[in-house]
Amino acid sequence: xxxxxxxxxxxxxxxxxxKSSAYLVAAVYVGFLGLTDALxxxxxxxxxxISKLEExxxxxxxxxxxxxxxxxxxxxxxxLFFIAALLLYRIASHFCLKGFCLSLAxxxxxxxxxxxxxxxxxxxVLLLYFLRLVLVFAGFFLFIVPGVYLWYGFRQADxxxxxxxxxxxxxxxxxxxxxxxxxxxxxxxxxLSFLGWRVIDLAVFxxxxxxxxxxxxxxxxxxxxxxxYLELCALSAQ
Numbered sequence: 001x002x003x004x005x006x007x008x009x010x011x012x013x014x015x016x017x018x019k020s021s022a023y024l025v026a027a028v029y030v031g032f033l034g035l036t037d038a039l040x041x042x043x044x045x046x047x048x049x050i051s052k053l054e055e056x057x058x059x060x061x062x063x064x065x066x067x068x069x070x071x072x073x074x075x076x077x078x079x080l081f082f083i084a085a086l087l088l089y090r091i092a093s094h095f096c097l098k099g100f101c102l103s104l105a106x107x108x109x110x111x112x113x114x115x116x117x118x119x120x121x122x123x124x125v126l127l128l129y130f131l132r133l134v135l136v137f138a139g140f141f142l143f144i145v146p147g148v149y150l151w152y153g154f155r156q157a158d159x160x161x162x163x164x165x166x167x168x169x170x171x172x173x174x175x176x177x178x179x180x181x182x183x184x185x186x187x188x189x190x191x192l193s194f195l196g197w198r199v200i201d202l203a204v205f206x207x208x209x210x211x212x213x214x215x216x217x218x219x220x221x222x223x224x225x226x227x228x229y230l231e232l233c234a235l236s237a238q
Contacts, residue, residue, distance in 0.1 A: 002186050002231050004193055011223035014104050021110040022219045028112065029097050029218060030211045036086045037209075043079040088126060092118065095125045099162045101222030105230060121165055128157060128169040135173070152184040153177040159229040179232045190228060194221050 015022050096118035104110050132154045140147030156176040161167060180187070197217050204213040
């Protein structure tokens with residue numbers, strides 16, 4: 001059984017050794033999330049809708065759903081295009097962070113360029129993301145358990161692609177499924193061990209409208225999960 005406490009301690013030690021580069025990359029990542037949040041809110045008219053709702057509730061405390069929908073303005077096609085582009089780059093940025101954390105977990109290069117290296121696989125990352133999403137959604141459509149089973153089975157696919165950039169997306173998913181055989185419950189417990197930190201992260205975001213806590217949590221959890229992947233690779237090689 002993989003020792004979660006040891007993985008977390010190793011992650012903290014790695015971050016302590018590369019503190020400046022780790023938090024620089026985290027700041028870039030969090031700053032990008034904040035920027036895309038602001039742009040998406042502006043393009044969707046979310047902020048304007050909230051202002052209208054506050055004014056309407058001040059006058060009439062009870063509002064029906066038709067009233068709320070009537071306040072929402074339609075989103076222009078060009079705005080939809082930019083929203084889609086921003087969401088795609090958010091997917092890519094998360095992949096880039098995984099690549100940085102994997103390098104950090106291995107004791108390799110940890111500069112900003114390491115974080116940006118993931119963009120070279122931009123289109124393959126998107127293909128992997130959406131194929132995985134379709135397969136997991138199909139599993140959930142059949143029943144909840146198959147969806148969860150597939151979701152956990154495919155969790156290592158990003159790391160496999162990072163290690164093997166020429167690997168096809170289907171092969172990444174198959175190899176991830178093989179690595180996770182008999183290890184899904186361990187990864188589930190790992191997820192639960194971070195649940196409290198995730199709640200704090202969300203609370204800070206809703207308080208300040210910024211992912212401030214992620215400056216620490218993103219690299220910490222990222223290096224821990226990268227360490228989990230490396231443990232799986234070591235065990236499969238035995």
